[in-house]
Structures are given as structure tokens and as C-alpha cells.
Amino acid sequence: MSVTALPPVPHYNAAPPTKADLDYADLATIDLSKMESAQGRAALASQVRDALLTHGFFYVVNHGYPQTQGNRMFDIADVPFSCVSDEEKRLYSDIDQEETGWYQAYKLRQYWHIDAGVRDQLEYINIDRDVHKQGHPEALRPFHPEIEEFARFNHANVLFAVLRLIALSLELPEDALVKIHNCNGLGEAFVRFIKYYPRSAEDEEKTNNVWLKGHTDSGSITILWSQPVAALQILGKDGKWRWVKHVENALVVNAGDAMDFLTGGYYKGTIHRVVQPPPDQQQYTRLGVFYFTMTDGDVKLVPLYESPVLKRVGINPRCEDSVAPTMLEWRRRRANGYGRTELRPSKEKGVEEEIINGLVIKHYN
Template sequence: MPSLTLPECGHYVPPPATKEDLEFADLAIIDLSKAHTPEGRTELYPQLRDALRTHGFVYAINHGYNQTQRDRIFDIAAVPFDVVPPDEMKTYTANIEKVGYYAGFKGRQYWKVDTENHILDQIEHYGINKDVTKRPHPQALRPFIPEVDAFIRHNHFNIVHPILRLIALSLDYRRSKEEEEKSKNVWLKGHTDVGSVTILWSQPVGGLQIQSPDGRWKWVRHIDNALVINTGDMMEFFSGGYYKPTIHRVVQPPEDQRNYDRLGVFYFSMPDDNVHLLPCVESPVLQQVGIQRRCPDEDAPLCVTWRKGRTTTYGRTDLKKGMEHNVEEEVIEGIVVKHYN
């Protein structure tokens, strides 16, 4: 029988919440526990729709993990940086430019933060693919992989799927009875994110900001055991511009939190590689409001092409000044991608 005792690791002690007088964004909070019933989904999807179209970010609570489970995930998240020796970590470095995704270790000073002044980033992260067996992991992390796998599945099936279902409802885009039967009722499996939906497990140390509709940057407040959810590039393609990719950035934490490490846990949802980034033209909502295409349908890139194009160039290429103030640009697959300073 499998052991009921979880492997031990250090406990991540979160720093106190900031007491700085910051301008926080006024973000909506949705109760994901309501997404399991038709009545709950009917109540939730307008809330999610309005929040994503206004700010691009929304909090989610009652997502299925309690505070203890959430704390355990942050404990595990610290293992690669607190336990794995630096020399061993280097052997698990992600070959980002070659493969086009972040699975593995990314050290500091890889991305260009400021090209003109030659300033590089100070962020290090360890990324794990949805298939946790896709590549090996450092020795100290291996005992925790079953828990990581369960966490990934929870994010994918219990959070992303309900969110996508609510977005589909907001577009009045339904599959036929025949399609449902064939699929056995399985539903869709100062930058913008590459994929469709991003989940950030709310972290105490500030730094995340969103660009408000008036162009100002506003802080995202920490809520204990809440999720911060936003849309990415691929959702803009699929929704014909109805859902814009959230413009956000990470800045230095508030002054009273600058002596703490900022540990984060994320889940990035990506469609299958062979899916074309085409708008859902069948949606009555999109037919009514009009579809905004970033490229002609015949030129729509595959998800794998867009992912690799964005990932391999991000923070590595010299950007060109755009027409807008404090905006730099690059071109991916013939499509202009903006970066916001």
C-alpha cells in the first residue's frame, strides 16, 4: 500500500501583508464552487465576463484547495531554490530558445528588462510540464512529484475547465447534442500571457500590477488562498477580440516587503499544439458585436507556432519603439506584439 505520510520539506513562512498606502485595483471576486450547477454558472458567467472585459483580472475563491493544501504547495515550490544545490539545478536548465517552453530551470539574468541600459532580470523559476514525466527533475524534488501532479490536475480540471465553460457561456457558444454525445460531455481541454487562461495562486509579497483602462498601473492585492485569473493572447484570438489579453507587469515589491523573497505558484493553460488560433465565428455574441481579427483567418497561426514564437523571443530580442508612448513592439508570425514599459 502507498504511504500515507507525505515527504517532509521546509515550511515556507509568508511575509506580512504590506502596510504601504498603495492604489489597489478594484477586482471582482467570483465563487468557483457555484460553477458546478447550471444555476451557479448562470450567475457566474456575467460576473466573469464583465471582470475580464473591464480589468482582465479576476479573483476566484472556493476553488477546491483549503489553506493547508495551499500552504503545502508553496512549501514544495520553495524546494528547488532552497534545497537543490546550484550545480545540480544547472543540469536541469530549460533550453528555452530551442524548445520554446519554460519547463525546467531558468536562472537569473536571462531576459532583457531594459535593452537601452543593458539591465537583465533577477528572476529564477522552475517550470514543470502538465505531463510531469516529460523530463527528469532534481533529486530533492522527486519525492514531491506525485503531489505536484495532483496539483496540476486540480488546476486543469477543477479550475481551468470551469473557467473556460463560463467563458463559453458568455459567448453563447454551445456544442450540439450530437457533439456532446460524441465527446462524452468532455469540455475544452508590461506583457500579455501567451496562452488562454493563467492562474496565479495569490502570493503575499506585492509586485503584480495591471494596466487599468485609463492607462495607469494598479496593484493586485493579496487575498489569502484566493486565485488571480487572467486571459492571454490565445483567448483574444479565439474570442475575436471580445476578451483582450490582460496587460500586466511585475515591479519591485512595496518598501516594507523588499527584504522578503517573492515565491509564486502559477498554472498556464495552453490549447493543443495543432489548434489554429481562429475566432469562434459561431458565437451569436461575436456575430452581434463584431469580430476583431489580429490576422486573416487563412494566416492564423497554430498554437504551437505562437507559443514557440512568443517564448523563444521574450526578453531575448531587441524591441522597436512603437507608435504609443512607452510601448515597444516585435513581430511574431506577422502579428505585432506589444510590450509595455
């Protein structure tokens, strides 16, 4: 990193890892140190294929970002929540999703309806990978260079590696997916810092301990930097929710709706939710560091028909190509509806639905 004298930042005291006996998902681990050889990439591509076809989530290790820098990024991630007044947060909470499909920059607490009249207790801030495209609270500005470098690392070192492996798993040229992830438009790739706050016992009971309903991400690839508070769960093919275990300095990667569109249902968007942590962590806040990515906004979300793999397994597009949305249209519609539209009961137990662009979007509770 080019910065020589880093500005001081208050330390965020994270929770100790839980000692609870939880039913963890058995996720594959993708070792990026093996990317250097064609043989290594081929082996990793097979691992990614199997991971996306089973859980839809996998760990990434040996990515090259030092643990010390990762720890500092979590300290920086807490700044917009702990060092910014509510009044200043509101100044930067203009919601521009009607046009762009994302929040600039804060999503404040109690904006979304969760269930039974209970509203959310989380807030987050989105930071475009070009930090100069938007305004930021004063306390965060000294950390612009580090956040921008962090975004560049996620994009070039992690996202592109994962996209190359997915392309290989589809027997496409390695750069087939990289080419449509330039992500130069506002909100097409961004860092998100998110903080969950403990809720009352009454709210936990009303929502069955669910903090964020089961859902898929609207983009292509989501990168979550592992943190110790156990709250993330994924829905298995057997209908059971399993926890995602914290792995120090590992990344947790999952596919979203765009990958589902592009692969004709072969790699589906992964269903995940956030629930109340186990008892030994319930007094702590949960701080998350993410990198969300989407294809370029003008990419039409139709299957990659040229993939030999998709030709063999069969392509099941989510809609006719003639009415398929662009990435910008899809993320805008998803953002405009989430937590604000009236959901209808589904025939599936514990599932609610909304209709977006003629397509059924499911929410799992």
C-alpha cells in the first residue's frame, strides 16, 4: 500500500468465537495460492463447480491480504457507526435506488420490515470502489486511500480469480466473465460495512430469532470477510439451515441472482439468512465487511449459451431472452422491493413471495 503514515483508528473489540455446538455447513476451501499453474486452476475450477452445485458457498484462503490489514479494515468498518452522529448519518442516507438500485450511502436502522411488525436493527454504509463518486461522513474521509485499495484488492485479486475459475468450470475462456465485470458504473462493485445490533427478547420472539430473512443476493458474486459472530446460515438442499463457521482471515464467497441468470439455473443464487447469535455472543454487535459485485449495468442477463457444459446439462432460463433484464434493471427492482413490498404466502412452508419483472422472488423464514 502506498500510504506510509496511516491515520489512527479506534479499535473495534469483536466478540470471541462462540463455544456453542452448532450444526455447521461443510464448505469447500479454495486455496488461491494454486492459481499460478494451469493445472492448479483446473483443479480449483472443479472444486468451485462442486461447491456451487452443493452449498453455493465456499471459503477462499491464501488470498494475499495480510491478517493485520484485515484487522485494521474491521476497525475502519466501525468508524461510520461509532464515530458518526445520527444527524450526520441522515445527511448521507439519501436513498437513490429508484434510479441506481442502491443506497447512497447509509441504510439506517428500522427501514425494513422483518416480520410481525418488527423492523430491522441493522445499519450499513455502501462505498463505491471509486470512493470519489459519492460523499462520505467526515470521520471516514481519512481512510479513503485504504478503503479504495481494499476495493481494488477484492476486485482484482479475489473477484477476478473466482470468475476465472467459474468460467473454466463452464469450459469457457478464462476471461469470459472477467470481461463483463469492469464495474465502472456507480454501485456495480462496492464495499459494504454493516453492523447488527442486539434486539429485545420480544422482537426475537415475534420474528422467530430471524434478523434478515432468507434471500439471494441480486448480483453475481458476494465476498464476505469472515468475522467471529455466528449468525449467518445457509439453506441446504435437504431444507435445513446450517451455520457458517468463522475461519480466521478467510473469505466466504457465494453466488447471486446474476450468476443464476447467466448459467441458466446451473449455478443458483445461494439462499442465506442472518439470525440471532448463540447465547455466548448475544450481547455483542456483529460487524461485517463485504465486497458486493455485479456485472456491468448494461449486461443483459441471458444464459451463456456458448458454454459446452450448459449445453450438456440443459439450460433453464429464468425468463425469455426477449424480456430478460439488464443488470442495472434487476438490481434496481430488487432494491426497490426489499423490505418494503407486501409479501404473499407461498405454497412452500415458511416461504413468502414477491413478483419482480414477472419472476417469483422467494423470502425464507
